[in-house]
Amino acid sequence: MNSIDRSRRRLAVAAAALAGYVDATGFLSANSYFVSFMSGNTTRLGVDLVANPHTAVVPALLILGFVVGVFGGALLAAKAGQQRKFAVLSLVAALLAGAAVAGRSAELELAMALLVLAMGALNNTFQRDGEVSVGLTYMTGALVRFAQGLAAKVLGNGGAGWGSWLMLWLGLALGAVAGAFALLTWPAYALWLPALWALVLALLARRIALN
Known part of the structure; x- marks a missing residue:
């Protein structure tokens, strides 16, 4: 976060909020499984393998779908060059729109598959030298960097930029609140908002790249 402009x-932060929103809707729709938080699904996989082996296929497929999403997004990002952010976010918007259509048709499995693909692809938005520079769907690293930066500031050893990592975490947390509220209040329309959200972010990313 410290190496990118304002x-x-x-x-x-807006993309992290999008991830939080989508993950909350997936969590509430699919028996407390995640569509972006693969650490959680990995824990569920381990627990299910011991306690309920017949259900272990669910987190396993979600993890596989996420990996496929990251893989496809990485290929697209490599081909898009300077318009990487626009291309990746456009793909995310299309996948989320597909999930919204599937959700309206009561095709929960298809909707979940498209959501997890979208969240995997989203992590290719910010790259440096072909690797993720800002993780958007997982916040453990952001909280570690925030806490380390805050400690460095208290010790007088720098720590500049710790607030940016805190804002990234807050984005995901507030997005999750919004996603849970939308799904519980307007379940028929809750998945259309992140599709539109991703499209707006894609257009903003294209504008940033042109400036």
């Missing part, structure tokens, strides 16, 4: 930091 407009890109805002884009990152």
Whole structure:
């Protein structure tokens, strides 16, 4: 976060909020499984393998889908060059729109598959030298960097930029609140909002790349 300018930091926070929103809707729709938090699904996989082996296929497929999403997004990002953010976020918007259509048709399995693909692809939005520079769907690293930066500031050893990592975490947390509220209040329309959200972010990313 510290190595990118303010407009890109805002884009990152908004994208993290998108991830939080989508993960909350998936969590509430699919028996407390995740569509973006693969550490949680890995724990569920381990527990299910011991306690309920017949259900272990669910987290396993979600993890596989996420990996496929990251893989496909990485290929697209590599081909898109300077318009990487626009291309990746456009793909995410299309996948989320597909999930919204599937959800309206009561095709929960298809909707979940498209959601997890979208969240995997989303992590290719911010790259440096072909690797993720800002993780958007997982916040453990962001909280570690926030806490380390805050400690460095208290010790007088720098720590500049710790607030940016805190904002990234807050983006995901507030997005999750919004996703849970939307799904419980307007379940028929809850998945259309993140599709539109991702499209707006794609257009903003294209504008940033052109400036």
